[in-house]
Amino acid sequence: MSTHAKRERQLLADVLEEAGPDAPTLCQGWTTRDLAAHVVVRERSADAAGLVIKPLASRLERTRAEYAARPYDELLQLIRTGPPKMSPFAWKQVDEAANTVEFFIHGEDVRRARPLGTPREVDPPLAEVLWRRLERAARMMGRRSPVGLVLRRPNGQTVVAHKGTPVVTVTGEPGELLLFVSGRQAAAKVELAGEEAAVARARDAALGLG
Secondary structure (H helix, E strand, C coil): CCCHHHHHHHHHHHHHHHHCCCCECCCCCCEHHHHHHHHHHHHHCHHHHHHCCHHHHHHHHHHHHHHHCCCHHHHHHHHHHCCCCCCHHHCHHHHHHHHHHHHHHHHHHHHCCCCCCCCCCCCHHHHHHHHHHHHHHHHHHCCCCCCEEEEECCCCCEEEEECCCCEEEEECCHHHHHHHHCCCHHHCCCEEECCHHHHHHHHHCCCCCC
16 A cells, blocks of 8 residues: 555655756755765765754765766666665655655656746645644744744644744644744745744744754
8 A cells, every 4th residue: 555655755755856956955965866865875874864863964964975876767767666665765654754745846856946846736645644744843843943833734734833022823734834833934825923023933943944
Protein backbone atom coordinates (compact mmCIF):
# COMPACT_ATOMS: atom_id res chain seq x y z
CA MET A 1 0.00 0.00 0.00
CA SER A 2 1.34 3.39 -1.00
CA THR A 3 1.88 5.99 1.71
CA HIS A 4 1.82 9.75 1.68
CA ALA A 5 5.59 9.79 2.15
CA LYS A 6 6.16 7.58 -0.90
CA ARG A 7 3.95 9.79 -3.02
CA GLU A 8 5.65 12.97 -1.78
CA ARG A 9 9.05 11.38 -2.48
CA GLN A 10 8.18 10.82 -6.14
CA LEU A 11 6.61 14.27 -6.51
CA LEU A 12 9.73 15.85 -5.04
CA ALA A 13 11.97 13.93 -7.43
CA ASP A 14 9.71 14.96 -10.32
CA VAL A 15 9.84 18.67 -9.53
CA LEU A 16 13.61 18.52 -8.99
CA GLU A 17 14.01 16.81 -12.36
CA GLU A 18 11.76 19.34 -14.09
CA ALA A 19 13.64 22.28 -12.57
CA GLY A 20 17.12 20.98 -13.40
CA PRO A 21 20.25 21.08 -11.23
CA ASP A 22 20.85 24.84 -11.12
CA ALA A 23 17.43 26.24 -10.28
CA PRO A 24 16.88 28.38 -7.19
CA THR A 25 15.07 27.14 -4.09
CA LEU A 26 13.59 28.77 -1.00
CA CYS A 27 16.47 27.28 1.03
CA GLN A 28 18.86 30.21 1.30
CA GLY A 29 21.99 29.69 -0.76
CA TRP A 30 20.91 26.32 -2.14
CA THR A 31 20.22 25.36 -5.73
CA THR A 32 18.13 22.33 -6.61
CA ARG A 33 21.36 20.29 -6.73
CA ASP A 34 22.16 21.30 -3.15
CA LEU A 35 18.65 20.44 -2.02
CA ALA A 36 18.75 17.05 -3.72
CA ALA A 37 22.07 16.29 -2.03
CA HIS A 38 20.58 17.26 1.34
CA VAL A 39 17.69 14.83 0.88
CA VAL A 40 20.04 11.99 -0.06
CA VAL A 41 22.49 12.59 2.80
CA ARG A 42 19.66 12.84 5.33
CA GLU A 43 18.61 9.29 4.51
CA ARG A 44 21.90 7.64 3.63
CA SER A 45 24.69 9.04 5.79
CA ALA A 46 25.42 8.88 9.50
CA ASP A 47 26.65 12.45 9.13
CA ALA A 48 22.99 13.48 8.97
CA ALA A 49 23.23 13.62 12.76
CA GLY A 50 24.60 17.11 12.14
CA LEU A 51 21.04 18.22 11.45
CA VAL A 52 20.30 18.03 15.18
CA ILE A 53 23.77 17.90 16.78
CA LYS A 54 25.25 21.31 16.01
CA PRO A 55 28.93 20.40 16.63
CA LEU A 56 28.61 17.92 13.76
CA ALA A 57 27.08 20.44 11.35
CA SER A 58 30.35 21.23 9.57
CA ARG A 59 30.97 17.54 8.91
CA LEU A 60 27.45 17.20 7.57
CA GLU A 61 28.00 20.12 5.21
CA ARG A 62 31.20 18.55 3.84
CA THR A 63 29.35 15.30 3.18
CA ARG A 64 26.48 17.15 1.53
CA ALA A 65 28.93 19.01 -0.72
CA GLU A 66 30.51 15.70 -1.73
CA TYR A 67 27.13 14.32 -2.73
CA ALA A 68 26.27 17.54 -4.55
CA ALA A 69 29.32 16.96 -6.76
CA ARG A 70 27.78 13.74 -8.08
CA PRO A 71 25.79 13.67 -11.32
CA TYR A 72 22.37 15.21 -10.78
CA ASP A 73 20.59 12.23 -12.35
CA GLU A 74 22.26 9.98 -9.80
CA LEU A 75 20.98 12.10 -6.92
CA LEU A 76 17.44 11.98 -8.31
CA GLN A 77 17.62 8.23 -8.66
CA LEU A 78 18.79 7.88 -5.05
CA ILE A 79 15.82 9.99 -3.94
CA ARG A 80 13.37 7.94 -5.99
CA THR A 81 14.66 4.57 -4.76
CA GLY A 82 14.69 5.66 -1.15
CA PRO A 83 17.02 4.83 1.73
CA PRO A 84 19.02 1.62 2.11
CA LYS A 85 17.42 -1.23 4.04
CA MET A 86 19.49 -0.59 7.16
CA SER A 87 18.36 3.03 7.41
CA PRO A 88 15.62 3.84 9.94
CA PHE A 89 13.90 5.70 7.10
CA ALA A 90 13.40 2.35 5.36
CA TRP A 91 10.78 1.48 7.97
CA LYS A 92 7.35 2.45 6.72
CA GLN A 93 6.26 4.05 9.99
CA VAL A 94 9.41 6.17 10.26
CA ASP A 95 9.25 7.13 6.60
CA GLU A 96 5.65 8.26 6.91
CA ALA A 97 6.23 10.18 10.15
CA ALA A 98 9.51 11.85 9.17
CA ASN A 99 9.28 12.34 5.42
CA THR A 100 5.73 13.33 4.49
CA VAL A 101 6.16 16.90 5.70
CA GLU A 102 9.86 17.05 4.78
CA PHE A 103 9.23 16.15 1.16
CA PHE A 104 6.10 18.29 0.87
CA ILE A 105 7.96 21.38 2.08
CA HIS A 106 11.00 20.76 -0.11
CA GLY A 107 8.79 20.29 -3.14
CA GLU A 108 7.33 23.73 -2.47
CA ASP A 109 10.86 25.06 -1.94
CA VAL A 110 11.44 24.30 -5.61
CA ARG A 111 8.03 25.27 -7.00
CA ARG A 112 7.73 28.62 -5.25
CA ALA A 113 11.27 29.78 -5.95
CA ARG A 114 10.46 30.05 -9.66
CA PRO A 115 9.52 33.51 -10.97
CA LEU A 116 6.08 32.23 -11.98
CA GLY A 117 5.96 29.36 -9.52
CA THR A 118 2.55 28.36 -8.28
CA PRO A 119 1.66 26.23 -5.28
CA ARG A 120 0.37 22.72 -5.94
CA GLU A 121 -3.13 21.74 -5.05
CA VAL A 122 -3.25 19.61 -1.89
CA ASP A 123 -5.94 16.95 -1.77
CA PRO A 124 -8.09 16.61 1.39
CA PRO A 125 -6.45 13.39 2.71
CA LEU A 126 -2.98 14.92 2.57
CA ALA A 127 -4.28 18.17 4.07
CA GLU A 128 -5.51 16.22 7.09
CA VAL A 129 -2.16 14.47 7.46
CA LEU A 130 -0.32 17.79 7.28
CA TRP A 131 -2.65 19.28 9.90
CA ARG A 132 -2.03 16.38 12.31
CA ARG A 133 1.73 16.79 11.87
CA LEU A 134 1.36 20.53 12.44
CA GLU A 135 -0.61 19.99 15.63
CA ARG A 136 2.27 17.91 17.02
CA ALA A 137 5.16 20.04 15.81
CA ALA A 138 3.78 23.59 16.00
CA ARG A 139 5.24 24.50 19.39
CA MET A 140 8.69 23.25 18.48
CA MET A 141 8.64 25.09 15.16
CA GLY A 142 7.27 28.28 16.67
CA ARG A 143 9.36 28.33 19.83
CA ARG A 144 11.50 31.28 18.69
CA SER A 145 8.58 33.48 17.73
CA PRO A 146 8.90 36.93 19.33
CA VAL A 147 5.09 37.17 19.58
CA GLY A 148 2.24 34.88 20.45
CA LEU A 149 1.43 32.78 17.40
CA VAL A 150 -1.87 31.00 16.69
CA LEU A 151 -2.29 28.92 13.53
CA ARG A 152 -5.84 28.62 12.20
CA ARG A 153 -7.40 26.62 9.39
CA PRO A 154 -10.26 28.14 7.37
CA ASN A 155 -12.60 25.65 9.13
CA GLY A 156 -11.74 27.23 12.49
CA GLN A 157 -9.40 24.55 13.89
CA THR A 158 -6.49 26.15 15.69
CA VAL A 159 -3.18 25.26 17.27
CA VAL A 160 -0.95 27.48 19.40
CA ALA A 161 2.58 27.63 18.03
CA HIS A 162 3.84 30.05 20.67
CA LYS A 163 2.31 31.49 23.82
CA GLY A 164 2.78 35.18 24.46
CA THR A 165 1.50 38.65 23.78
CA PRO A 166 0.72 40.39 21.56
CA VAL A 167 -0.89 37.57 19.58
CA VAL A 168 -0.75 37.13 15.82
CA THR A 169 -3.23 34.75 14.21
CA VAL A 170 -2.13 33.11 10.97
CA THR A 171 -4.93 31.68 8.84
CA GLY A 172 -4.45 29.33 5.93
CA GLU A 173 -4.62 25.76 4.70
CA PRO A 174 -2.48 23.21 6.58
CA GLY A 175 0.26 23.12 3.97
CA GLU A 176 0.51 26.89 3.94
CA LEU A 177 0.64 27.05 7.73
CA LEU A 178 3.45 24.48 7.72
CA LEU A 179 5.41 26.59 5.26
CA PHE A 180 4.89 29.66 7.42
CA VAL A 181 5.97 28.06 10.68
CA SER A 182 8.93 26.34 9.01
CA GLY A 183 10.49 29.73 8.29
CA ARG A 184 9.11 30.27 4.79
CA GLN A 185 6.75 33.09 5.75
CA ALA A 186 7.19 35.09 2.55
CA ALA A 187 6.15 32.13 0.39
CA ALA A 188 3.18 30.97 2.45
CA LYS A 189 -0.32 31.87 1.23
CA VAL A 190 -1.77 32.96 4.57
CA GLU A 191 -3.52 35.89 6.21
CA LEU A 192 -2.13 37.47 9.37
CA ALA A 193 -4.21 39.29 11.94
CA GLY A 194 -2.91 41.28 14.89
CA GLU A 195 -1.17 44.52 15.78
CA GLU A 196 0.76 45.85 12.81
CA ALA A 197 4.12 45.75 14.58
CA ALA A 198 3.48 42.24 15.88
CA VAL A 199 2.53 41.02 12.40
CA ALA A 200 5.77 42.42 11.03
CA ARG A 201 7.77 40.63 13.73
CA ALA A 202 5.98 37.35 12.99
CA ARG A 203 6.79 37.67 9.30
CA ASP A 204 10.48 38.19 10.04
CA ALA A 205 10.84 35.64 12.86
CA ALA A 206 13.37 32.81 12.72
CA LEU A 207 10.78 30.04 12.79
CA GLY A 208 11.33 26.35 12.14
CA LEU A 209 13.26 23.44 13.58
CA GLY A 210 16.73 24.74 12.76
